[in-house]
Every structure is written in C-alpha cells, then in structure tokens.
Amino acid sequence: MNRTFLTAVTTLGLAASVLAQAPARAGESAPPGNGGPELSTTSRLKDRREVDAGTRAYSIGFQDGRFYANGWHITGEMGGVWTPPLKLVDGVWFGLDGQWVPQANRFSSGWGYTRYDFPDTAGLKVQRTDFVPDGRRAAVYGLTVTNPGAARTVTLQVNAHSELMGQYPWGFSGVTPNASDNLPDHGDYDGRRLVFTDDGALPGAPVHHYAAVVGTAQTPTSGAVGSQYWGPQPGHRCTGTEPGAPADPKPSQCDDGPFGRGTGGALNYTLSLPAGGSTTVWLGVAGSDQGATEARKELAGALQDPAAQLAEKVASRQKLAQMTRLSLPGDALVQQAVEWGKQNLADLTQTATDLQIRWTNQGKQFPAPLGTVDKATWIGAGYPDYPWIFGTDAEYTAFAAVSVGQFEAVKDHLRVLRDVSDILNDRSGVVTHEVVSDGSVWFGHDSRTTNADGTTAYDFNTDETVKFPSTVALLWRWTGDDRFRDEMYDFTRRNLRYVVRNLDADHDGWPEGLGNVERSGMGQEKLDNTVYFLRGLYDLADMAKSKHDGATYAWASNLARKLQQRFDGTWWYDQAQQYADSLVDPGNQQSFQKHWIGQTPMEAELRVKGATVPGIAPYAHGNAALAGREDPCYSGEHPLNPGLFHTGCGGGANGQGERVVFGLTTSIQSIGEGNYGRLGPDQQGRYTHALAEPMFSEPATGGTPDEQPGAMPEIFPSPDQGANIDRCWTCRSMFMQAWGNYGTAWAVVHQWLGVRPDLGHHAVEVVPQVPQGQTSVEGKDIRLGGGAADVRATHSGSSYVTTVDVDRSTGARTVLVGHTLPRGSAPAVVVLDGRVVHDYTVRHTNRGTEVTVATGPGAHTLRVTAR
Known part of the structure; x- marks a missing residue:
C-alpha cells in the first residue's frame, strides 16, 4: 500500500480537555488503545469530504476544516450539521486574534472522531477534533490552541451559518412541496448562544418549529447575527445560472446552493493561554424539530464534559472493533x-x-x-x-x-x-x-x-x-x-x-x-x-x-x-x-x-x-x-x-x-x-x-x-x-x-474462515478455505448468538488445518469442524484433536471438497491430509 499521503498513527490519549497524539512510523498500524488507530492524509484536502456521526446527528464537512456546499438531493445542502430529519447549519468557523484559522494541512480519521491540524494562526498552534456524541442531537467541535510562548490573552471568534430545513422535500423539478419553498431562518443572540429558528409551513405541509443553537460552555464577550457570517468563506451561492459561473464548479467554489435561506451569527470569547500550555474550547451545534427549548436542552447535554463524552464515544467504537478481530498475514x-x-x-x-x-x-x-x-x-x-x-x-x-x-x-x-x-x-x-x-x-x-x-x-x-x-x-x-x-x-x-x-x-x-x-x-x-x-x-x-x-x-x-x-x-x-x-x-x-x-x-x-x-x-x-x-x-x-x-x-x-x-x-x-x-x-x-x-x-x-x-x-x-x-x-x-x-467482510468471515452458523437449529459449521497464495487466515471473537468463536485455518502442501474455539454461550449444541479442499481433491487422513477419525463427511460443492467432522462446543483442531 502506498503510504506517501496515508499513514496510520497511534491512539489518542485523553487528558482533561486536551487531545494529544504521538505518531507512529509511516507504514505501521497503530496499536490498540484509548482512541484506536487513525488514518491521515495531506493531499487535496479541500476536495475531500468527511463525516462525524452519532446515532442522532452527523456533521459533513471537508478535510481542510471548512464547509462547502455539496450534494444533489437538495442541491448543495446535503452537508453541514444534521439531526435527522433536520438540517441545522451549513458550517462553523474559528478565528484567533482577528485571523481566521487557515485551511488544514493534515486530516486524520479516527474511530468515532476526526481531527484537523492547521498551520499556525496568530503565533499559536491549532488543532480541531470533531465528534458527535451518541444519543445527542448535536455535533461538538473541540478547538485546541497551544501557546508556544509566554502567557497571553487572545480573542476567539466563532461564526456559524444556519440552514434549517428538512431532509424532505427535495429540489427536483415537479416535486411538491419543493426545496425551493424553504422558509427563511431567523437569528438571535441571547447573550450566551446563537439561536436560529424556522417556524411556519411549506405549501401543503404541516406547521413546523425548527431550531438550532450554537455555543460553548463559556460566556462570550459579545455576539451578533446577520447573513454575512461565513467565517473565511465568501458566502458564494452556486446556482448554475449566476453570471460568469463555471459550468461544473468544485465544492470549494460553492458556499451555498439555490435553496439556501439561512442566516448567520458570530460569537467572541477571550481566552487566557498559559505559557507553553494548551486550552481546548468545545463548541456545540444542537437542534430540534420541536422548537428552541428542546434545542437548548440538546446543547446543554452535549456540552456536559465533552472530553468525557468523546472518550465514551471512542470506547464504544473500540468495543465494536473487538468483534471479528482478523489476522490476514x-x-x-x-x-x-x-x-x-x-x-x-x-x-x-x-x-x-x-x-x-x-x-x-x-x-x-x-x-x-x-x-x-x-x-x-x-x-x-x-x-x-x-x-x-x-x-x-x-x-x-x-x-x-x-x-x-x-x-x-x-x-x-x-x-x-x-x-x-x-x-x-x-x-x-x-x-x-x-x-x-x-x-x-x-x-x-x-x-x-x-x-x-x-x-x-x-x-x-x-x-x-x-x-x-x-x-x-x-x-x-x-x-x-x-x-x-x-x-x-x-x-x-x-x-x-x-x-x-x-x-x-x-x-x-x-x-x-x-x-x-x-x-x-x-x-x-x-x-x-x-x-x-x-x-x-x-x-x-x-x-x-x-x-x-x-x-x-x-x-x-x-x-x-x-x-x-x-x-x-x-x-x-x-x-x-x-x-x-x-x-x-x-x-x-x-x-x-x-x-x-x-x-x-x-x-x-x-x-x-x-x-x-x-x-x-x-x-x-x-x-x-x-x-x-x-x-x-x-x-x-x-x-x-x-x-x-x-x-x-x-x-x-x-x-x-x-x-x-x-x-x-x-x-x-x-x-x-x-x-x-x-x-x-x-x-x-x-x-x-x-x-x-x-x-x-x-x-x-x-x-x-x-x-x-x-x-x-x-x-x-x-x-x-x-x-x-x-x-x-x-x-x-x-x-x-x-x-x-x-x-x-462476508468474503473473509463466511468464505475464507468458513463461519456458517445455523443457531436457529443450535448448530455452527466452520469450514474454512484459505485463499490461493496465502497460508493462514484467522478471526477471533466472531460474534455468534450469545457468545463468540475463534477460527484459525492454515494450508501447507497437502495439509489443511482448522482450529476452532466455539463458546457454549453461542447456543450451539453441534459444531461441524471442517476444511475445504481444492475441487477434485479427496481426504486421505482426517485427525480431530489428535485422534484419527473415520466418521467424517465429504461434500462436493461449488467451493470444492468440504470435509467435516461433527463435534460439540469448545476448542478443537482438525487436520486433513489430502491425497
């Protein structure tokens, strides 16, 4: 695999609200840990989309850290922050001491989060970690600012641009109601948060009460609302009909689409940065299709110890990774x-x-x-x-x-x-x-x-x-x-x-x-x-x-x-x-x-x-x-x-x-x-x-x-x-x-490892087939019923070996352990757990010659020598 731009780096260590990383050598897979492995790229970041997702919301942006218009179901509006079935904002942007954080020069995708490394801004090192807590109708953006010099105070600027609209209707010709009926958003600064609302009804549709709230746990020094707040992006609307418009613009040329009726807002904060230290500010974007009161509740929940919620999110993804752990040398x-x-x-x-x-x-x-x-x-x-x-x-x-x-x-x-x-x-x-x-x-x-x-x-x-x-x-x-x-x-x-x-x-x-x-x-x-x-x-x-x-x-x-x-x-x-x-x-x-x-x-x-x-x-x-x-x-x-x-x-x-x-x-x-x-x-x-x-x-x-x-x-x-x-x-x-x-996944687990559960009948078959050109395949903690199974299959010359360990908690009473020999082959000797057996079964299928022996749950080793 070419690792010129794509490297695996080590896990995240979560210490208070600061995220630290220690890169592995290029080409190495990261060892398991708090955060799981990451994949990073530095190439053409403004052309690449990314997603952070939880069970109740997701955020789609670009790998340079910005939010361009993209998608076609609702022209240009399929990115940004969503809590199904509602879109909340087109994007959020950060600035320090009057300078917008520039486009990222490195993007990293992790298990349950993404991270952006930015060029230095206002003499400060800047990193952003995005995640969406499961169960929350909110996305969270953690801006980590590291001060390499003497203690100082800086101003943090946040911009957000709303776009409250449903996932339906779409913008296709003939659709009624149509995305073109999208109602304008109203913006407000309540002294702590930006509050965006959209109350009304599309033609022929019921009345809705959409709301999005943007803010941090800190109190801003000031705030404002207005349609001009797009951070460093110009707010260019692509419609395909504007004078001088390129025929097929790239997403980075488009900040909004023809159906955009959102507004924007700004929040300003004062940060005290210790000498040689870091501070992380967590910004939340939350919303509800049940009005602003519910949206505020969602934001409050998302901002309750975001670092702990990130750790919980990463742990949940690590738990998923522990099932079906493969070794395919x-x-x-x-x-x-x-x-x-x-x-x-x-x-x-x-x-x-x-x-x-x-x-x-x-x-x-x-x-x-x-x-x-x-x-x-x-x-x-x-x-x-x-x-x-x-x-x-x-x-x-x-x-x-x-x-x-x-x-x-x-x-x-x-x-x-x-x-x-x-x-x-x-x-x-x-x-x-x-x-x-x-x-x-x-x-x-x-x-x-x-x-x-x-x-x-x-x-x-x-x-x-x-x-x-x-x-x-x-x-x-x-x-x-x-x-x-x-x-x-x-x-x-x-x-x-x-x-x-x-x-x-x-x-x-x-x-x-x-x-x-x-x-x-x-x-x-x-x-x-x-x-x-x-x-x-x-x-x-x-x-x-x-x-x-x-x-x-x-x-x-x-x-x-x-x-x-x-x-x-x-x-x-x-x-x-x-x-x-x-x-x-x-x-x-x-x-x-x-x-x-x-x-x-x-x-x-x-x-x-x-x-x-x-x-x-x-x-x-x-x-x-x-x-x-x-x-x-x-x-x-x-x-x-x-x-x-x-x-x-x-x-x-x-x-x-x-x-x-x-x-x-x-x-x-x-x-x-x-x-x-x-x-x-x-x-x-x-x-x-x-x-x-x-x-x-x-x-x-x-x-x-x-x-x-x-x-x-x-x-x-x-x-x-x-x-x-x-x-x-x-x-x-x-x-x-x-x-x-x-x-x-199915090719490896079901075909290579040969895992064929029939737990409705309290049986499990394991009949591997090692791919040509390989010598071994292995899978651990393959979830079956209420338990799991481990499988290892090897092939060398005329010898085919299957090692299994099937938990009794899977619900299996019968385990068929086998191996698939090449088409036209036949078994000469079959040995189960060190004893030669003669009551094995041979089936000729499209895969090849399947040799199986019936046994029970537990650990077993089958060796088939072909003639």
Whole structure:
C-alpha cells in the first residue's frame, strides 16, 4: 500500500480537555488503545469530504476544516450539521486574534472522531477534533490552541451559518412541496448562544418549529447575527445560472446552493493561554424539530464534559472493533478494509422519532400521513445523499453487519422496513424502497399502472420483497433468536405469498416487476428477482419448519425445488456464456444486456434441507460466467479500479454499456468468486482489493484514498466516471456507502474462515478455505448468538488445518469442524484433536471438497491430509 499521503498513527490519549497524539512510523498500524488507530492524509484536502456521526446527528464537512456546499438531493445542502430529519447549519468557523484559522494541512480519521491540524494562526498552534456524541442531537467541535510562548490573552471568534430545513422535500423539478419553498431562518443572540429558528409551513405541509443553537460552555464577550457570517468563506451561492459561473464548479467554489435561506451569527470569547500550555474550547451545534427549548436542552447535554463524552464515544467504537478481530498475514489490505468497514457501518447507524408515513409518489404529492412510526433505527445507505432508510441496501449490508457482530442495527432496520411497509401498503407484504427519516416515502408503494404499450409500471421493486425473508433468516441463523424470527415470520410469509399471487401473470414461476437495475429496456422478469425469490423460498421454508408450520414449509420448499430444477435451462444464455438479465414475455425470450445482475446466480447461497449450497448455478456455468466477467469488457483496470462495471461494453438498452464500477457490483462479483472457490489474487482477490483500495490508497488518486480515509465510497474511479475528488459540487457519488462492505467482510468471515452458523437449529459449521497464495487466515471473537468463536485455518502442501474455539454461550449444541479442499481433491487422513477419525463427511460443492467432522462446543483442531 502506498503510504506517501496515508499513514496510520497511534491512539489518542485523553487528558482533561486536551487531545494529544504521538505518531507512529509511516507504514505501521497503530496499536490498540484509548482512541484506536487513525488514518491521515495531506493531499487535496479541500476536495475531500468527511463525516462525524452519532446515532442522532452527523456533521459533513471537508478535510481542510471548512464547509462547502455539496450534494444533489437538495442541491448543495446535503452537508453541514444534521439531526435527522433536520438540517441545522451549513458550517462553523474559528478565528484567533482577528485571523481566521487557515485551511488544514493534515486530516486524520479516527474511530468515532476526526481531527484537523492547521498551520499556525496568530503565533499559536491549532488543532480541531470533531465528534458527535451518541444519543445527542448535536455535533461538538473541540478547538485546541497551544501557546508556544509566554502567557497571553487572545480573542476567539466563532461564526456559524444556519440552514434549517428538512431532509424532505427535495429540489427536483415537479416535486411538491419543493426545496425551493424553504422558509427563511431567523437569528438571535441571547447573550450566551446563537439561536436560529424556522417556524411556519411549506405549501401543503404541516406547521413546523425548527431550531438550532450554537455555543460553548463559556460566556462570550459579545455576539451578533446577520447573513454575512461565513467565517473565511465568501458566502458564494452556486446556482448554475449566476453570471460568469463555471459550468461544473468544485465544492470549494460553492458556499451555498439555490435553496439556501439561512442566516448567520458570530460569537467572541477571550481566552487566557498559559505559557507553553494548551486550552481546548468545545463548541456545540444542537437542534430540534420541536422548537428552541428542546434545542437548548440538546446543547446543554452535549456540552456536559465533552472530553468525557468523546472518550465514551471512542470506547464504544473500540468495543465494536473487538468483534471479528482478523489476522490476514497474506492480505493486510483486506484486513484493514474490514476493520474500517465496521466503523463505516456504525457511522451510518442512525435513529429518528415520530416518522409520519406519507406516500409522496416520487414527489408528486404530499398527503396526510397514513400512520406513525414512533421510533426508527436503521443503517443508512450512504453519505451525503442517501443517509436514510432503504430496503435493498440494508438487505445487502446485513451480510457485512452480522459478520462483524452488529446484529442489533440490522434487526432494528428490518423492523422499520416492516412497520413502514405495513402502514404504507396496508399489510400486503410489499417491502418499501426508500423512506426519508421524516417518514416521507419516495418509492415503494403497492401500486401499478398500465402504460400505453400495455406494459406495467410498478411503484415498488420486487427484489426488496423477495430478499426480506432471507435477511430475517440470516439474522436468525447468526443469533439463534427465535423471538425475532417469530416477530418477523408473518411478514415474511406475506412477502412471498404476495409475489406468487400478484407478480406472476404468466404463471411460469418467475417473478415480474422491477429489480435492482434501474434501467430501461429490460424484460418483465428480472434475473436478480428470480435468484433472490428462489433463495427466499428456501429460507422461508427453513423458518416454517422450525415453527412447525407444515403448510408454509410444503408450499415454499416444493416451489423452490421446482424453480431450481428449471432455473439453469431457462436463464443460461449460451451465446455469451453468461446468464440472461431478464426474460421478455410472452415466451420467456432471453434478454442479455450485460448488467451486473448476471452474477447473482453465483453470488446467492441457498440453505437446502440443512445444507449450505454456495451458488445456484452449476459449477461449469458459474465458473465460466465468473471468468468471463474478469474480461475488460466487464471489469475495470488500473490505473482506475479493477472492479465490476454496472453494464459491460456494448450492453444496456442503448448498446453503449455503463463502465462505472460500483461497490455493490464489485461485491456481487467478489462473493460469487468465493462461492465457486475462485479465491486467487486474480479472481476474488481482484475484487476485494478493488473494494479496499479506495478506502486507503488507489492509483487513480495518486496513492491516496477516494475521499475520507477508511471510508468505502459508492462509486470508484471508472472509465465513464472519474474520481469523486475531481467531480463537481453536485455530481459526486457517496463518499461513504454501506453495502460495499458485503464484498469484503462476508468474503473473509463466511468464505475464507468458513463461519456458517445455523443457531436457529443450535448448530455452527466452520469450514474454512484459505485463499490461493496465502497460508493462514484467522478471526477471533466472531460474534455468534450469545457468545463468540475463534477460527484459525492454515494450508501447507497437502495439509489443511482448522482450529476452532466455539463458546457454549453461542447456543450451539453441534459444531461441524471442517476444511475445504481444492475441487477434485479427496481426504486421505482426517485427525480431530489428535485422534484419527473415520466418521467424517465429504461434500462436493461449488467451493470444492468440504470435509467435516461433527463435534460439540469448545476448542478443537482438525487436520486433513489430502491425497
């Protein structure tokens, strides 16, 4: 890994309110400690976005310490400080003795915080540490000023610029109400704080009472309000229509967007600096959609010993890091990607209250709410434009989240999807697609219209409905939580019954409707819907059997078996040695447009009669399809990114392809490769590295991360889309996206380490497969049920060794310890805990030859010698 601009530094020591650091040597990983490791960069900081996030708020700025306009859902307004569903301010800025703190020259991303190192200002050394306390509707900024000389008194200036607005409505043409209806903010200085309010109603919307409060624990010497307070930034408004405006400005050229109606304020303080000493001033930005009184309470809570709250925040993130501790000596890059991916998932986990569920019909209406969800917790899709609740994103993200022990967030997300969907869709079983944190539903309603050409236009995606039962089953198997299974069971039955009853007009078994590829020209029956429907049926059957629901078990398992038998003959597109993207009715005519979903038959894993079946495609077709996608027609190459394109060359409805590498597409290819035992550096390794490189160091950005160090973005530098840092203020992808972690975390924990819990049936399987070119992989404290497991797998010559330690508190009664040998191999000698055994099981799967021995919880060592 290129460490020219990206280094890991040691942990933070928290002493009173002063944050100190001691850098490690470049290229070293920091040892664990109070703060956890950091990743730092010094390159093009004004072009890189960053986020600090807690469960009730987040702050999005830029790595030079400033706050530029960016994002496109509400043009230019997706940054700043938010407490879902409310934006509070565009930004905050600091000055000392009449000089604004200049742009940072070093940015560091830590576990639960970020830090900025600035050039000396007014003869003082300046550092800023930002964090968002969990449970607080507030962000906190700690300015540490170090005085290298004699004792002195300085003036601290603080500017803040408000922008009180909801996460919905958006600014797209035709949306009603519209972001252009944003009401002006009112500012006030109350002698201690800046208080911003926005009271009123958008056209056709209920009255709101928005408020933001900005201040410190100290009393200012003076304060003022006015629209001119933008700190060192000029307050330039980018609209795309102003005279002399650049066609595609960078974010750093834009301080506000066309919908900005905020105001500003200034606070001035006197600081007494000891000789050779440091002082940290903690500034809080807090708010509420319930008025100024509640906002003041939030600020007071955030300013109660901020240093202690920062220490608590860091400790909580360190606790997350202690689950699924990996040692991958042959692939340190992927090990680091999983480690930081845990933090990405935590950064995206949010909570909001009082969601008013409204069907906006893609912005065409804003009716009275159909119902209320009192409290919602979810894993957001991505920052800055997708921080709210999605169906399909969470269903992919769940695989990554369970593998690193973050069970609760996924459970809560599934509950929200169920609750919103039942309110919105009158308990039909359709899973909604996209829900803003105020309850506004953009897409995902159980309604359809017939187009002029006789085709059907859907207001929901079939894939989210057919994936939901599998996500519930995933949580049930990893946790053994029968109560959660029972809580979700009725909804999962309704999911698949709906599909069979309403989305199979030609009664051929293949579901109709929209899938994850949001492109025109596809047939009525989509490949991804089919693959996940088949998987969902098997998973529903498994849960039904455990609940002694014989009717549902028989229905789901029989239909799944019939569809599986017909799958390959219907969907394999022999001419291209790939799977068809869709089927066109009447007659199930194959359509092959080279979309990424062609790899889902290899990516999906089935659970059939208690056995894990990696991949639906038979080996010959799956192997050919995976190898084919490694071609430059389908996958990128360095110096951009070697991941999987959305649509291969010459594909799509327009025949031009879409050579854009997404984290999700690359994850699908990664997991498909793993299911077929293709773990080599030019196979799965190519795609896991394609996912990891943008987090740390990629050729397209000169050996620096895509944007925030340690954050996996949505889209990587691609032939048809350049790096985010080169793109304009409103045309960037997400700089942090959740679902791409599926392709790294699940690959390592589930495929390399072979952890396959079935705790709903009180069993755990551990069947590792060491990637080609590596000799060992290890994971400790892999959370399973109420306990954890340690796994180590090694391979040398014909010897394959698996060492496990499975807690009894996991709930497992049976542990299958095994190893995966290369395809065509067979075991010669099997030794468990020092004794030769003969009652082992051999299964030939798409991964290879799986050799397992049944035992119980505890510590065990299995050695398989292949012949």
